[in-house]
Amino acid sequence: MYPPKSNAYESQYPTPTPPPSYGQPTTTGFPVSSATNNTSSYYSSDNSQQYGSALQIESKPRVPWSTGLCDCASDWKLCCITCWCPCITFGRIAEIVDKGSSSCGVNGALYTLIACVTACACCYSCFYRSKMRQQYLLHERPCCDCLVHCCCEPCALCQEYRELESRGFDMIIGWHGNVEQRNRGVIMAPSVDSGMSR
Structure with a gap:
């Protein structure tokens, strides 16, 4: 019915390409997966750097306790107070930790x-x-x-108390007393008399 289109007509009026469907990948002649992989590898390397720095922060070297869990014989006064009235030992520990x-x-x-x-x-003291x-x-x-405190609450409290003492805290005077004591320990500059002297 219609005569076939000539090559001159096709070159003058090219066949329009359909718009890309956004739900399906388009055929462009370029490998889409490689671009996607490059992008994903770029982001994955960026993420790995972020996660690596976070892991370095979290993976700081841990240090051992200054005394063992059952080294209560070194301070028998603390041991007696903790056995008879653990609330005193715990209160002092919690004030310093807080x-x-x-x-x-x-x-x-x-x-x-x-x-x-x-x-x-x-269950409360294990959080501290x-x-x-x-x-x-x-x-x-x-x-x-949690298991240390559930099985041996007095020994755990004594160990924590001794640990804070070994780090320079005077447990009896509390946190604010320790801060004041350390502030007074700062060496002050010598005072100079304001009056003139010959």
Whole structure:
């Protein structure tokens, strides 16, 4: 019916290409997967650098405890106080670990309340052991913090108390007392008399 199109007509009026469908990949003559792989490899290398730096921050070297879990004989006074009244030992530890944001009395009273109501104050004190280990990068030894406190609460408290003492804290005066003591320990410049002297 219609005469076939000549080559001159096709060169003058080329056949329009259909618009690309966004749901399906288009055939362009270029390998799409290679571009995708290059992009993904670019982002993956960037992500690996970010994750690598995060892993370096998290993988700081851990240090051992200054004393063992069962080295209570070195300080028998602390051992007796912790066995008869663990709320005092825990309150002092918690005040130092919290850096003075909570007082020894409040922490000790809360420990006693939890012990009286649930008879399981170790569930509360184990969180402070974990917090202390994160602050000073201590090993999780001899087992997980919750198990250490559940199985041997007095020994765990004594170990934490001794650890803070070995790091230079005077546990009796609390956090604010230690801060004041360290501020007074700073060497001041000698004072000079303002009056004239011959």
